[in-house]
Amino acid sequence: MTSGTFETTRSGESKSTVQPGLKGTLSPREYATKVVPSWGETYHQTMAAYADMDYVSIVFATDADKAAALIPKEVQLLTIPGMPGQSAASLVFAKYRECELGPYMEVIISIPVLHKGQVYSYVPAIYVDNDAALLAGRELGGYPKKMAHITMRNYGNLFLSHMSRGSMQEKTADPNFSDVASSSVTKGGKLFSVPLPADKTVQLPFPYSLLLPMPPATGKPQNYTLPTMGLRRFPGIGPGPNGAAGAEVLQLVGTPWHVTKAEIYAGDAASMELYPSKEDPIGELLPFNSVLGAYILRGDMYTKADEWVLVEDLKKKKA
Numbered sequence: 001m002t003s004g005t006f007e008t009t010r011s012g013e014s015k016s017t018v019q020p021g022l023k024g025t026l027s028p029r030e031y032a033t034k035v036v037p038s039w040g041e042t043y044h045q046t047m048a049a050y051a052d053m054d055y056v057s058i059v060f061a062t063d064a065d066k067a068a069a070l071i072p073k074e075v076q077l078l079t080i081p082g083m084p085g086q087s088a089a090s091l092v093f094a095k096y097r098e099c100e101l102g103p104y105m106e107v108i109i110s111i112p113v114l115h116k117g118q119v120y121s122y123v124p125a126i127y128v129d130n131d132a133a134l135l136a137g138r139e140l141g142g143y144p145k146k147m148a149h150i151t152m153r154n155y156g157n158l159f160l161s162h163m164s165r166g167s168m169q170e171k172t173a174d175p176n177f178s179d180v181a182s183s184s185v186t187k188g189g190k191l192f193s194v195p196l197p198a199d200k201t202v203q204l205p206f207p208y209s210l211l212l213p214m215p216p217a218t219g220k221p222q223n224y225t226l227p228t229m230g231l232r233r234f235p236g237i238g239p240g241p242n243g244a245a246g247a248e249v250l251q252l253v254g255t256p257w258h259v260t261k262a263e264i265y266a267g268d269a270a271s272m273e274l275y276p277s278k279e280d281p282i283g284e285l286l287p288f289n290s291v292l293g294a295y296i297l298r299g300d301m302y303t304k305a306d307e308w309v310l311v312e313d314l315k316k317k318k319a
Contacts, residue, residue, distance in 0.1 A: 043136040047304045051098035055297040056159050056185050058272045059211050061086045061289040067111050070124040075113040093161035095152045104130030105150035107163045120229035125282045142232025142253045157187040179275045185294050188266035194259050195221035207293040224259040254309035262299025270294035
């Protein structure tokens with residue numbers, strides 16, 4: 001309640017006269033440079049390091065027209081040789097045991113796209129079980145993260161993964177009514193290690209040559225980089241084209257993820273399912289047609305804020 005004094009107007013009504021108090025002492029150095037709330041930052045902006053992670057990826061074929069409906073017009077799909085009308089997409093289950101955001105689980109659904117000769121993995125859907133990872137992903141990288149319940153269990157070489165979300169829709173007789181995605185992958189033979197060799201380019205057999213494109217040798221050991229792209233949007237305030245129904249910020253953001261130390265294995269006997277859901281209809285928007293290949297990455301990676309790229313400012317382009 002606001003305290004103050006009351007005055008009586010000519011009409012006999014009383015009105016409050018608010019008495020000003022102390023001015024705020026929170027410095028712009030705090031609120032303009034730190035993550036809100038500045039007194040207890042949810043995440044750190046400069047760098048995120050991930051250690052001792054399991055990253056299980058299934059690359060699958062989907063309908064090209066459905067995939068195209070999930071990516072901005074500024075990018076384009078990559079064709080799959082010998083598979084007209086089909087596009088590639090990936091379902092990733094990741095377990096980050098050690099991370100500056102805190103340990104967490106993640107599910108990533110991505111589509112390989114091309115932008116001015118550069119290949120990215122565009123992310124139309126992504127889920128986490130940690131609020132720091134959710135906020136950092138949405139605010140910095142433009143990843144449309146949602147909270148979910150995610151599990152990954154490995155029984156020897158078998159990796160079983162599952163993701164579900166609390167649902168507001170009507171419950172059905174199916175006990176798995178809240179499921180969104182699942183996968184099963186068996187760890188096969190080792191494909192390569194990171195750092196990559198200094199003096200030769202790693203040669204992978206098909207289909208891994210397509211799933212994991214290798215950079216040329218540089219004469220020095222090098223990391224393996226996974227470039228991703230997100231659509232970063234913040235709504236405006238009030239009415240008008242830049243109000244709540246519009247966007248104050250609308251950007252395509254490129255984020256490189258540097259794998260620094262890892263073993264990458266073939267994924268055998270891979271299977272997956274995307275379940276239909278009214279609130280998360282990714283299984284209908286991006287139908288699973290067949291498995292193209294799978295791999296398992298176990299190791300460390302990082303990303304740094306000063307390496308993130310503004311691929312395109314869509315608001316300025318529209319203006």
